[in-house]
Amino acid sequence: PQLILMDIQMPRLDGLEAIRRLRALPAHAVTPIIALTALAMPGDKERCLEAGATAYLTKPVRMRGLAEMIEQLLHA
Template sequence: MPKILLVEDNEMNRDMMCRRLQRRNFDVAIAIDGAEGVSMAISEAPDLILMDMSLPLMDGIEATRRIKAHPATKDIPVIALTAHAMSSDRERALEAGCDDYDTKPVDLPRLLGKIEALLPSITP
């Protein structure tokens, strides 16, 4: 079962995404801020990370930079999730090392397509 690390500070968004991903046979680990996301990327070794960009303590941009700079986590695909749909936000996320970008509210079929593209051999 593929493991996804969901880094999201909003409880309602976390709950909704977690349930929807679990129904599609993903194992979901949850971090509530960027610092915890970096730590859990190392300890949980997920197959993919869904990273909110607007997080407390350490934002998603910095968390992604740290994940991509660490030898143990540098190859984990990261999809940025943000309510900001400006092209400059997308560019910043990709420059930080995100492999893809999606906007909130999440369109689950679209997001699942992006997950499948990044994890073609292990998507349930």
């Protein structure tokens, strides 16, 4: 994929671990990953970025903001 949208609160494997595993794969070492969360807590953004996310958004997501972020990341 050219870009990944990763939900941080997933039932079996949390999004942070999924991001770490993706980053360990050569094919996804530089793929942009946008971390998404509905339950934003202090420090969440930092944890997502430390895990390897390229960007961070909270839900509900403004579609215009998401579209602009995707555009930026795909043309960076």
